Amino acid sequence: MQPDPSWPLTARERQVIGLYADGLTRPEIAKMLGVTFHTVREHTDNARAKLGASTIAHAVAICYQHNLLDRRLAA
16 A cells, blocks of 8 residues: 555654664553653554554554665564
8 A cells, every 4th residue: 555645754753654663562661752652652543554464563564665764673
């Protein structure tokens, strides 16, 4: 599935998806970014909807396929 180019991911959405790609959990991401668990969930849900992804792993894969994230090793 192709990402919808009319709804580009925000920098924060890319950051959150990238942190999932690095292996962090939602609570770890929230603590690292200084936001609530619910805010991370909102960014995740928004990114998944824009990408047409059914899961976080699917969103990560789509981002890598379309060069929306830097290719990096998990932390």
